[in-house]
Amino acid sequence: xxxxIQSRSFALLRYPMIEVAASLxxxxxxxxxxxxxxxxxxxYTVSAPLPSSxxxxxxxxxxxxxxxxxxxxxxxxxxxxxxxxxxxxxxxxVPDSIFSKLGLQLHRxxxxxxxxxxxxxxxxxxxxxxxxxxxxxxLCPIVSVxxxxxxxxxxxxxVSRSYxxxxxxxAQTVLRCHTSAxxxxxxxxxxxxxxxxGDVYRRDSIDSTHYPVFHQMEGFRVFTPDEWExxxxxxxxxxxxxxxxxxxxxxxxxxxxxxxxxxxxxxxFTSPSFELEIYFQEKWMEVLGCGVVEQEILKKxxxxxxxxxxxxxxxxxLAMVLFDIPDIRLFWSNDERFISQFTGGQLGVKFxxxxxxxxxxxxxxxxxxxxxxxxxxxxxxxxxxxDLAETVQLIDSFTNKKRITSHCYRITYRSMERSLTDEEVxxxxxxxxxxxxxxxxxxxx
Ligand code: DAH
Numbered sequence: 001x002x003x004x005i006q007s008r009s010f011a012l013l014r015y016p017m018i019e020v021a022a023s024l025x026x027x028x029x030x031x032x033x034x035x036x037x038x039x040x041x042x043x044y045t046v047s048a049p050l051p052s053s054x055x056x057x058x059x060x061x062x063x064x065x066x067x068x069x070x071x072x073x074x075x076x077x078x079x080x081x082x083x084x085x086x087x088x089x090x091x092x093x094v095p096d097s098i099f100s101k102l103g104l105q106l107h108r109x110x111x112x113x114x115x116x117x118x119x120x121x122x123x124x125x126x127x128x129x130x131x132x133x134x135x136x137x138x139l140c141p142i143v144s145v146x147x148x149x150x151x152x153x154x155x156x157x158x159v160s161r162s163y164x165x166x167x168x169x170x171a172q173t174v175l176r177c178h179t180s181a182x183x184x185x186x187x188x189x190x191x192x193x194x195x196x197x198g199d200v201y202r203r204d205s206i207d208s209t210h211y212p213v214f215h216q217m218e219g220f221r222v223f224t225p226d227e228w229e230x231x232x233x234x235x236x237x238x239x240x241x242x243x244x245x246x247x248x249x250x251x252x253x254x255x256x257x258x259x260x261x262x263x264x265x266x267x268x269f270t271s272p273s274f275e276l277e278i279y280f281q282e283k284w285m286e287v288l289g290c291g292v293v294e295q296e297i298l299k300k301x302x303x304x305x306x307x308x309x310x311x312x313x314x315x316x317x318l319a320m321v322l323f324d325i326p327d328i329r330l331f332w333s334n335d336e337r338f339i340s341q342f343t344g345g346q347l348g349v350k351f352x353x354x355x356x357x358x359x360x361x362x363x364x365x366x367x368x369x370x371x372x373x374x375x376x377x378x379x380x381x382x383x384x385x386x387d388l389a390e391t392v393q394l395i396d397s398f399t400n401k402k403r404i405t406s407h408c409y410r411i412t413y414r415s416m417e418r419s420l421t422d423e424e425v426x427x428x429x430x431x432x433x434x435x436x437x438x439x440x441x442x443x444x445x
Contacts, residue, residue: 035160035202036178036267036289073103076138084169085142091171093163095383098175098201101213106331107197108137110344113319114215114331117254118197120347121217121313124253125195128246133219136182137197142169143176151184152269153294164373167201167212175201179218180269180312183293187301192222197315203375206382206392211328215315219290221246222298222308235307239292240272243309247276251287254322254347255280269294270310280321288313324350327416329387335417359390359414360422362429366442367404376440381411384431390414406445 071082086092086099106114118137125133148154149161159165160177167175176182179196186194196218204210221242228238244262251260259279263286267273270291277284290311298306316328323342325331330338330351337354374394381389389411396408411432413425437444 035165036154036158036180036269070100075103075105075140078140078142080140080142087169089170092169093203093379094167094169094175095379097383097386098167098212101199101201101332102141102175104332105138105199107199107215107217107315111339111342112331113323113325113342114315116342116344116347117315117319117322118215118217119345120254121250122195124250125219128249129193133193133195133221134191135195135197136186139182139196139198141176141199141201143174143181145172145174147185148174148176148178148181151297151300152180153296154268158268164375165203167203177202178312179216180310182218183220183269183310184297184301186220187222187298187303190302191220192303194218194220196220203379205374206378206389208327208329208390209317209320211316211331212382214328217313217315219246219311219313220293220308221310222303222306224306228307236272236292239307239309240274243290243292243311244274246309247288247290247311251276251278254318265289265291267291269297285321287318322348326351326353327390329390330416332387333416338416357415357417357419359412360420360425362411362413362425363395363408364411364429364433364436365396365406365408365445366436367406367445368442372407372440372442377409377436380435380439381432384435385411385413385428388413388415388420388428 073080080102082096082099085102086094086096106112107118109115110119122135125131145161148166149158154160166177169175176198178200179198182196182198186196198216199213200216201213204212223235223239223242225235228235231238233241248260251258255278261277261279261284263275263277265273265275267289271294273289273291275289276287278287279285288311290309293308293310298304298308316331319325319331320328333339335354338351341351342349374392378392381392391410391412393410393412394407395410397405399405411429413420413428433444436442
C-alpha cells in the first residue's frame with residue numbers, strides 16, 4: 001500500500017469489495033494497503049511491547065513478552081481504558097502493542113524530530129498567514145467509521161476500510177488511519193483555517209519506512225466567493241492556485257531551494273487532487289497529497305457556496321529525510337543516544353548513528369490458505385518481537401499440483417540499541433512460529 005510516508009505499489013486488486021464485518025481471521029482482502037489514493041492510499045507501522053534495550057534469559061523471555069501496558073490514559077480530555085480498546089471480540093483487531101502507543105504523541109514533544117518538524121510547519125503558517133490557522137494536536141485518535149471514512153467520502157467498498165488495513169475497536173469505531181478524519185467535525189464547529197496533527201494507525205508490513213503508527217498533519221482552508229471573484233477566477237481554479245502557492249512555499253521553508261513537481265493524484269475527498277514531489281538525493285520523493293475539497297464535504301458541513309483546499313503530510317517520511325534518520329523505529333526509541341541528538345527549533349540537524357548492530361535472519365515457510373494476508377503475519381511478528389523486527393519479506397512463493405501455495409518469509413531481527421543474542425532470537429522465532437500456526441491457520445513446512 002502506499003502512504004504519505006511510505007509508498008508501495010503492489011495493489012493486486014484495483015478496487016476490491018471487502019467485507020467490513022469480517023473478523024481478523026476471516027479477512028479475505030489479500031492486497032497490500034494501497035490506502036486512499038489511486039483507489040487506495042498508503043499506510044504505516046507498531047512496535048511490540050518489547051523494550052529492545054533489555055537482555056533476556058530464555059526463561060524470562062516469555063514473561064517479558066507479555067509485559068503489562070499502562071491500562072488507563074487520557075487524550076484531549078477523553079479517558080481511555082485498555083479494555084475499551086483491546087477486546088476479545090471478532091470485530092476488534094487492536095493488539096496491546098498498538099494500545100501501548102496511544103497517548104505517546106511524539107508530535108507534542110518539542111525536542112523530538114516529529115515535534116520539531118510540526119513546529120517548523122507551524123512557523124511557516126504563522127509567518128505567512130498571520131496566525132490565521134487554528135492548530136489542533138490533541139484530538140483523540142479513536143474515531144467513528146463515519147468520521148474516518150464516510151465523512152470524507154471514502155467509498156463503501158474501498159480497500160482502506162478492510163480489517164486487513166485498519167484497526168477496528170468495534171464495527172463502528174476505529175483508530176483513525178488519517179488526520180482527514182477530523183475535517184468534517186472541525187468544519188461543523190465553524191473552523192475555516194486549520195492544521196490537525198496527530199498519530200494515525202494502519203495495519204501494515206514491516207520494513208525501515210513502515211510502522212503501524214505514524215504522524216500526519218492535515219491542513220485545511222476555506223474560501224468565500226468574494227475571494228475568488230476579486231481575481232476573476234472560478235472557485236476551483238482559485239483554491240488550486242492558492243494551494244500550490246502555499247505548499248511550494250512550505251516545501252522551500254523545510255527543504256530550501258529544491259526542484260519540485262506536481263503530479264495528478266486521486267483521493268476520494270478532493271478533486272482535482274495532486275501530489276507534490278521534490279528532487280532529493282537524486283530521486284523524486286513524494287512530500288504530500290492535497291487537492292481542492294469536494295463540494296459535498298463543504299455543503300454537508302455548513303459551507304454552502306464556499307471553496308477549500310486541503311493537504312495531508314506524513315511527518316515521519318519528511319523527518320527521516322530532513323534529519324537523516326535511517327529507520328522509522330528510531331522515532332520510538334527512548335535511548336539517550338537518539339533523543340539527546342535533537343534540540344527544539346533545530347530542523348535538519350543530521351542524526352549520527354551510534355552504532356549499527358548485526359542483523360539476524362530467520363526464514364519460515366508455510367502453506368497458506370485463502371484468508372492469509374501479509375498484514376496479519378506482520379501483526380503477529382510485531383506482537384512477538386516488537387521493534388526488534390526490522391523487516392518481514394516474502395522471499396519465495398510457489399503453488400503445487402494440488403493448487404496449494406507455499407510462502408517463504410525472511411524475518412530480519414535487529415535492535416537499534418544493542419546486539420541480540422542467538423538465544424533470544426531463537427526464542428522469538430519459535431514464538432512467532434507457534435503463533436503463526438495457531439492464529440493464521442497455516443501449515444508450517
Ligand atoms: N488522507 C490522505 C492520506 O492519509 C492524505 C491527504 C491527501 C489528505 C489529500 C488531504 C488531501 O487532506 O487533500 O494518505
